[in-house]
Amino acid sequence: MIAVVGRILKWIGALTVAFILLIVVLAVSIHESLPEKMVLQVDFRDGTTEYIGDHPLALIQKGNRLDIRRQVETILKAAADDRVVGLIGRVGGARMSLAHVQEISDAIRVFRESDKPSVAFAESIGGLAAANASYLLATAFENIKLQPSGSVGLVGLSVEHPFFRGSLDSLGVIPSFGKREAYKTGPNLFTEAGFTEAHREAAEALLSGHFEQLVAGVANGRDVDQLKVRSWIDAAPLSAQAALSEGAVDQLAYLDEVRSAFAGASEPTIVDLADYAQHSSAEGVEVALVHAVGTIVPGKSTYDPVGESNTVGSDTIVEAIRDALDSGAPAIVLRVDSPGGAYSAADAIWRATRLAQESSVPVIVSMSSVAASGGYLISTHADHVIAQPGTITGSIGVWGGKFVMRDMWRKIGVTFDSVHFGPQARFSSTLTDFSESERMRFEAQLDRVYDAFVAQVSDGRNLLRQKVSALAQGKVWTGQQAQEVGLVDEIGGYAAAIEAARDLLGLAPDTDIQFVIYPKPKDLAERIIEGDWESLKTKNDLSLVRTASAIAGRITSVVALAVWAPWVEGFLY
Template sequence: MGWFIYLLALIGAISLIALIIVATIGFSTARARNRISGNTILEIDFGNGLVETNPAGFINRFAGKGQLQIRDVVSSLEFAAKDRRIKGVIAHIGGGPFSYADVQEIRNSVIRFKDSGKPAFAFAETFGEGTQGNTAYYMATAFDSIFIQPSGELALTGILSQSQFLKGTLDKLDVGPEIDAREEYKAARNQFTETKYTAAHREMAQSIINSVREVFLSDIAEARGIDTAAFSKLIADGPFSAEDALKLNLVDALQYRDQVYNRIKESAGKKTRFLNLANYIKRIGIPRASGKTIALIYGNGTITQGRSRVNPLTGETVMGAQTIAAAFRAAIKDKNVGAIVFRVNSPGGSYIGSDMIWRETVRAKEAGKPLIVSMGSVAGSGGYFVSMSADKIIAQPSTITGSIGVVSGKFVTSGLYNKLGVTFDRVFTDLNATTYLSETSYTQEQWNYLQKTLDRTYKDFVTKVASGRNLTLENAYKIAKGRVYTGKVALAIGLVDTLGGFPEAFALAKKMIGLREDKPVRIKRFPKQKTFWEQIFGKPPENSDDAEIYTDENMSIIDNGLLNRILEGLEMPALQNRLLLDTPIIR
């Protein structure tokens, strides 16, 4: 019996030793796989575009489109500039699409990376193929060298802004838009009531693209060593073949991807390794600085009451006022949070929802926590409403902002229903019970009430702008009128404080809490992102803040474009008090 026990013990010992060996080999392999070579070139692929943030929803984890988060790119380039193992960066630009403001954020980060003395290369198969290549090329010009496939083209064709008008469609459907706005530049109304630009709308749209073009020309001309006036004339002759682009010094070489990579290897050394951005982020980890914390709150998408929502298939987000307000309350309550950076990328939406969020921004300041707003590609109308009382507002030169105004009304669908043979009858206790009914027109009394509502909402908006931005009420009314501005113009008229993006926002937050710019701090996201397991097995919320702070996954916000707008209009009292920006397509 003793020999049997001895045998079992021997087998157990051998098994234990084998397990330790396997674990050691696995650990060593993992470490080797996670190492960063001392001669690494960082790869960044912009082919799928840029997003502010990837929602953390359960379905979205499996339906991601591989889009880069702007802050990931910015912070990684900042870290890589100081990382001695990283010898340079190669970016695949792709076709975008990119907003001009997002490109400016990335360009600034690339330029700061180059200031470290490390080279930066950009490669694209083409800058446009039957489409404009303005923004893709704009991004590429921040890099030291631009390579393009010989068969590609450079589709520089000037900047265009286009708006969609649905009045003709509504007329054919016999749907009547009974909508009004404050004031003449509030163009969100025009898409339903006009067939083309009004004089004010056209003048505003032209001024926006002129401002965007001015910065676009200046930045590219400086990067390529071309006179700005000469470059301005050059664009008029676009688009260009890759060969012509090379002759004009707009690109540096005509090469395929393999040739570009071989060229980099020859320059950096045969032992050069390439590492993509996602793996670089995993391997460097997240710095866990001690001491002061800066809260980061994202406000993305159209503003609504209720909780934030995301479509897990399209990635489209809705900024729920309850979620953002609860995030602010959590940041205010957190004793470690010294300041708050609020990243706003929104065309506006609900007046009530915007006002809910605005109130929490004021409470943050009253609690002694400096609030810095960093605007993304668009922060207009309600997007500006939630930003206006921050201690400091930062925007890119081509951020679309302003639009201080309001639009409200409804679509009268009785004509369409008559065509379809659908009739309605109704009883009510009071005449104004029909105010928000889409099957009836406004009575004169109801229309008068709508005008009072517009006046009251507009006055509230402008008054808060004057207070938040330290403007006279007269000047605030002069700036308002529903007019949209670029970040560059907004700086000149006092709607923003400085130009920049994430780095400038965090640097300013540090300064406002008494820290040196080079002092590390912890960046903490609010609202807290649920982990995979929390989404499945998480405990139920303890209170209303816990319930409101998370983002829902909701397939109902899929946008079907024109058809969706028409169908929504059939039951639409939904333009009530909308701080909504008509966001033009700027190419």
């Protein structure tokens, strides 16, 4: 009876969501015509979004926001639109990845080449908090105008890493993990009480690379010496008056003054970039675009409305690539924003990209904020690999293991007994650590996966095995460093991917290209007609390791982590 009531309530919930979404769809489908003279305004105060997708809850949560691709495409289109006479960017203290800032900044610089004014305005850039990315983005605009009461939080970069070993020890939980190699730092969260020498070296190398890019980017945007930028960082946070006198901003002003500055003989209308984008339509050669955004897992891709995050399901991506090939797409762009995940799932996607190559369909990888570990593996066999300077990539390695919780259960009066058949039946048991023979098998598995990873990189990147081995060991690289050592081919973003597609297809430089997304998005009406009610519900099919990661990220509860993710399933790239 309870189960029947539960199913009825689920149907009622799904129908309610469908009804609300239908109203939303009807509301946003009614567009007013664009004015003949307008200034576009884009709001970066809530950060940037890599990918929204077509999950109904994602569409509701993201509202009228554009993902990074649509923002870039729309800014570039506006540069050539005579009706657009200027661009205002509103910045604040949002945390944005360096790669996202670099991609948007490239588009803004193209807009500036059209001789149209562009202004970054902020009430405050971070206040007393760090806002390095927001300020770097502001420097891409022609002018930076700051409210007199504001400040500039260009304070430099830092990383603070939590370690749960002490908490696990106090609970009686033993982390039994293995990794390949020293720079694969994933399990250190559980096995260490602080940085290992290799972990600290890796963190410093990555942070140093990003810091150098931050300083160089600000210096280029503000047309000042890098020593000047370093002096701003040393004195930060800067008050509005100090920022003005130091040349970090151009003017102290309020938003109404910024907008009125665009007024001429006839005052232009302020139009939100997202509203302008709704009137855009792409034309040209259709190139497939497949998003691999989130942790890589077996099965279907999912969306988590609590964390507003996606997973990269191997079934979904493999089917998307196959559908693109069956539809006759001349080229495929794989947009990767993933820290990795399950080895077997990443391997399945890698195989799909290789089969696409064997079908003579060029595959171009465009790396976003992160394409590391399994995220790098699925990129290795592309014809052309593109990354932003600030992309985090590499991490060629593997780790895995389990939590042994026998003593924890004993502390709270819970005991276990067992019956088993087969010498390895308790291999994944959380009540016993690996036996000597089990440990040998476990380590052999790690070796097998690691060797396969190195071989796949060597083959895909056409690099000697010895060189890949030196670049691997779990080391992470910025996109700029990765290009220097041969792990990626080019620095850039979506625009560079389009250029690469033209080159690989032998098209003229002025040939228009439009992206066609795979799997093809479904609107609400299609879902209702097809009876696709599952997509209207919150998926609850996350694996234990992903559930544990979400719990740990939100409430940093070691107890929950140990209870709900006692065994790290499979091996993680």
